[in-house]
Amino acid sequence: MGRKLLLDKAHIEGIRYYDTYRSNGGYAAAEKALKTLGPDGVLDEVKKSGLRGRGGAGFPTGLKWSFIAKPEGVPRYLVCNADESEPGTFKDRYLMEFIPHLLIEGLLISSFALGANSCYIYIRGEYAWIPDILEQAIAEAKNKGWLGKNIQGTGFDLEIYVQRGAGAYICGEETALIESLEGKRGNPRIKPPFPAVKGLWQSPTVVNNVETLAAVVPIINIGGDEYIKYGTGKSTGTKLISACGNINKPGVYEIEMNISVEEFIYSDEYCGGIKNNKRLKACIPGGSSVPVLPANLLLKTAKGETRMMTYESLADGGFATGSMLGSGGFIVMDEDQCIVRNTLTFARFYHHESCGQCSPCREGTGWMKKVLQNIEYGKGKMSDIDLLWDIQRKIEGNTICPLGDAAAWPVAAAIRHFRDEFEWHVANPQESQTRNFGLAHYADPLPAPTPAAV
Amino acid sequence: MAVVQFSEEKLNKVKEIIARYPEGKQKSALIPVLHLAQEAFGGWLSAETMDYVATLLQLQSIEVYEVATFYSMFNLKPVGTYLFEVCQTGPCMVSGSDQIIDYIKNKLGIGVGETTADGLFTLKTVECLGACGYAPMMQLGKHYREHLTPAKVDEIIAECRSKANAN
Numbered sequence: 001m002g003r004k005l006l007l008d009k010a011h012i013e014g015i016r017y018y019d020t021y022r023s024n025g026g027y028a029a030a031e032k033a034l035k036t037l038g039p040d041g042v043l044d045e046v047k048k049s050g051l052r053g054r055g056g057a058g059f060p061t062g063l064k065w066s067f068i069a070k071p072e073g074v075p076r077y078l079v080c081n082a083d084e085s086e087p088g089t090f091k092d093r094y095l096m097e098f099i100p101h102l103l104i105e106g107l108l109i110s111s112f113a114l115g116a117n118s119c120y121i122y123i124r125g126e127y128a129w130i131p132d133i134l135e136q137a138i139a140e141a142k143n144k145g146w147l148g149k150n151i152q153g154t155g156f157d158l159e160i161y162v163q164r165g166a167g168a169y170i171c172g173e174e175t176a177l178i179e180s181l182e183g184k185r186g187n188p189r190i191k192p193p194f195p196a197v198k199g200l201w202q203s204p205t206v207v208n209n210v211e212t213l214a215a216v217v218p219i220i221n222i223g224g225d226e227y228i229k230y231g232t233g234k235s236t237g238t239k240l241i242s243a244c245g246n247i248n249k250p251g252v253y254e255i256e257m258n259i260s261v262e263e264f265i266y267s268d269e270y271c272g273g274i275k276n277n278k279r280l281k282a283c284i285p286g287g288s289s290v291p292v293l294p295a296n297l298l299l300k301t302a303k304g305e306t307r308m309m310t311y312e313s314l315a316d317g318g319f320a321t322g323s324m325l326g327s328g329g330f331i332v333m334d335e336d337q338c339i340v341r342n343t344l345t346f347a348r349f350y351h352h353e354s355c356g357q358c359s360p361c362r363e364g365t366g367w368m369k370k371v372l373q374n375i376e377y378g379k380g381k382m383s384d385i386d387l388l389w390d391i392q393r394k395i396e397g398n399t400i401c402p403l404g405d406a407a408a409w410p411v412a413a414a415i416r417h418f419r420d421e422f423e424w425h426v427a428n429p430q431e432s433q434t435r436n437f438g439l440a441h442y443a444d445p446l447p448a449p450t451p452a453a454v
Numbered sequence: 455m456a457v458v459q460f461s462e463e464k465l466n467k468v469k470e471i472i473a474r475y476p477e478g479k480q481k482s483a484l485i486p487v488l489h490l491a492q493e494a495f496g497g498w499l500s501a502e503t504m505d506y507v508a509t510l511l512q513l514q515s516i517e518v519y520e521v522a523t524f525y526s527m528f529n530l531k532p533v534g535t536y537l538f539e540v541c542q543t544g545p546c547m548v549s550g551s552d553q554i555i556d557y558i559k560n561k562l563g564i565g566v567g568e569t570t571a572d573g574l575f576t577l578k579t580v581e582c583l584g585a586c587g588y589a590p591m592m593q594l595g596k597h598y599r600e601h602l603t604p605a606k607v608d609e610i611i612a613e614c615r616s617k618a619n620a621n
Contacts, residue, residue, distance in 0.1 A: 075476070087543045087582040120474075125489070125527045126583045128596040161474040166485050166525035169581070183484035183517075185524040201479055242587055244545045250587035288544055288582075329586065331545050345544045349581045352526075 001269065002256040003230060005218035005238045006211070010098050016133065018140035021101040027146060029220035033109045034154045037220070042113035046216060048224025050236035055081055055172070055209030056287060056327040058311050061216075067196040068114055069204040077205040078116040079181065080107060080213055082123035082130075083165055083172040086287035087349060088329025091240035092210035094252040096123070096130050099214075100137035106213035107160055108146060109220055114206055117157050122177050125166040134162050169353035173401045174207035176355065187355050188401035211240050231257035235310035239325070241270075245283075245332035248272035261285070261307045261314075262299045265332065278334035281439050282418075285314055286326020288346050289406035291413030292339070293323050294442035304448060319413065335439035339421050340432075343414040344372040350407035358399040364391050365407050372411075375422060378429030385422050389415055418442070458506040464490055468510060480511050484521055487511060488528060497537065498529035526580065534569040534576035536614040539593040540602075542579045545586035554590045555579060557604045561611065574618055575611070 014020035021027075033042050047062030068076060080103070084092045096103060103121075111119050123130060138160050141147045149157050163181055165171050171180045175189035178200050199205025215237060219227050228236045235257040244250045247265065249272035255264065264270045265280065274280050280295040299307055302321035307313055314325045333342065351365035371388050374380045392408035399405070415422060421437040460468065468487055475482040487507055488499065495503045504518045511518075522528045529537075538558060542551050555577075559565060562575050569576040585591045588600035599610055 084584050085582060088545050088586050090584045090586055090588075093584055124584065125485075125525070126593055159474075163474075163482075164486060164489060166489065167527035167580075168525050180485065181482060182479070183481035183511075183521065185520055201476065244586035244589065245548050250589075252587070284544075331548070331586070333548055337548050342544050342548065345542065345547045349543050352581050355524075 002254070002259065003238070004254045004256075005222075005227075005230065006095065006102065006214055006240065007099070007252075007254040015099055016097075016101075016137075018101060018137070018144060021099070022144075025221075026101055027105055027144075029217045030105050030108050030146060031152070033112055033220050034152055034156065039113045039115060042109055042216075042220065045219055045224040046113070049219040049227040050224075050234060051212065051215055051219060051227070052234075052236075052311065053209055054211035054215065054239065054328070056086060056289070058325065061208065061212055064196070064208070065110075065114060065206060067194065068206055069197045070115065071204070075118065075203050076114055076116045077200045077203055078107065078111045078114055078119040079174075079177065079200060079205055079207045080119065080121040080210060081172060081174065081177060081207050082121050082127075082210045083169075083177060084127075084210070085124055085169040085172050085353075086289060086327045086329050087346065088244060088284060088287045088331040089242050089327040090244075091242040091252050091328055093127060093130065094242075095210055095214055095240070096127075097133060100134050101141065102214045102217055103134070103210055104137050104141050104146075104160065106216045108141075108151070108158060109216050110206075110208070110213050111158050112156055116206075117159070119158065119160045120181060120200075121160065121162045122171070122181055123162060123164055124171075125164045128164070131162045131164055138162070168355075169349070170355045170401070170403055173403065176401065177207060178205065185355070187357050188403075190400055232308065232310050233312055235312060235325075239309070239328055241309070241328040241330050243271050243330040243332065245330075246275045246278065246334035246337065247332045248275050255309055257308075257310045259309050260299075261309055264309050264330075271330075271332065274332070274334050276334075278336065279439055279443060280332065281335045281337055281442055282333045282339060284323070284329070284331040284333075284410070286324045287329035288331070288349065289409055290324040290326040291319055291322070291409055292342075292417065293413070294417045295439075296443055296446050297321055297417070298323075300446065302446065304446070319409070320416075323413070336436055338376075338436045339414050339418040340372065340376050340425050343411060344369070344376050346410045347372050347407070350403065354403060354407070358404060360395045360398040361404040361407060364395040364404075367391050368407070368411055375425050376432075378425070378433050380422075380426040380429070382423065382426050384426065385415060385419065458495060458500075458502045460490070460494060460510075464494055472511075481513060481517070483511055484513065484518065485525070488518070488522060492528060497533050497535075498531060532569075533578075535574050535618060536594065537576045537578060538610075539578045539580045539583075541581070541583050541585070541589070541591055541593075543582040545582070546589040546591065549589035551590040551602075554592075554602050554604075554607065557607055561607065574614065 051061040052058040171186040176186040180186045195205040301316045347369040356362045396408040425432045508518045590602045591600040
């Protein structure tokens, strides 16, 4: 069994409520932070832990915190990003629904470290039943003196508020989220200035993902030095993976970042293998934005090494032969799935979700959707495949925010690894309407790498 | 047209929401208040409703329109009593959402974006709602309905009909 730090107590009945959470060691980290460590001590532990942002970018959290500007007399804010909208990702929902106090405790410790007296949880609007759960947890914590004025006699004040979004993927991008929290359209801002300098209402702001903030609790409990003993290399600690698609046991799993992709998919502790004894065709390991990999490149790197569930190993080979851990939205596709159709649904998604500020993304996502529709429905031309490649190249890197890249990468990777499936669709417009291309050669062992000539 | 006016209880809720933000930042309350308004005034936002929200929050009407049109959860035209919002993005698609959408279309005799003649049901397709592991799924009101099958869809439709008859 892999060791757990976040969900180790998730199975305890009543853990959603304060008394059970507290009697199982809850708020011990907050006590330690407020009474022993102090703000700088918390920051040191988080830096030592090597914690990386769990929302998808993987940026070191301690470093992000250290950027926050501290001008005299200006309030600072902590904003918790609970917008969770990356297709394939549903881990934060689990955490908030089942152990809300873990997040509240993490917000308390993090706000204390940052010197923020107001904290907002921005949660996607569709998770309409979760704000009640969070607000109840907030009320309980406040009642027990963990929120409000002069918390536990330390002189530190904190209020936490829950704000619902209203259906916009783009609001997961931190500056769009801030705009939305200010009551505006979710249009990302041009950076700099970064939120750490001018964020919410032009004040210094840190935006962190739910899981990142929850992870601060075990880090304070066991210490940064102990935390890095979990995981491998720069992938320290544990990560929540939300697994979905054609697997036997979809759901949210906490993994220690030291297991292989193969173990994650096939072991009974995790996904339990492919549904209906089908064969694995492809997988998107980190949410819809990251490159899709065919089975053979998923389980082994191009160098022939075992692919591990870590930031580094999943990215091994760059975009040519690798992908990303991203948000941990792990989407598995079996031999019956059509890559063209799957890519089309993502292109439609990004077209729907583009905020429209930047022309390459606003127009390009729509073009990609249309071209993919033609190919999928038997009206494609061979030149369309190169056209798609050309469009995605022109979106990537040419937009204010990373949504443009996120829209481009899935299309690029699909063509890079599954070009013959696209060509088959074009060459067989009628047949492609009645059957799928199937597994083809996508699970075949890769040729062993040949050593470079000396 | 009935006068657009929140109940005393809702007005108190609006005050409570505004109090979450610093002085003068009541524009931040816009999205939460639009949610309240959509709930209170028939499941959608008419121009009158949006103007009312603008007055409440001391905003220009255009500030409300531009936000209401940006976010997909705000309905800008009337919808049925029961709004089926079925996810169609990749993870749901690989788990059979296309078949579920077709099933609902046939069962209710409506297309996507349409409402049944009795005004009870509207079918909307939406993009990823974060329930990928429990696909196929739809949102119905405040909650998710997951692991959908044709039989489950039948049950949900029957449940809505009996609720409607009870009212």
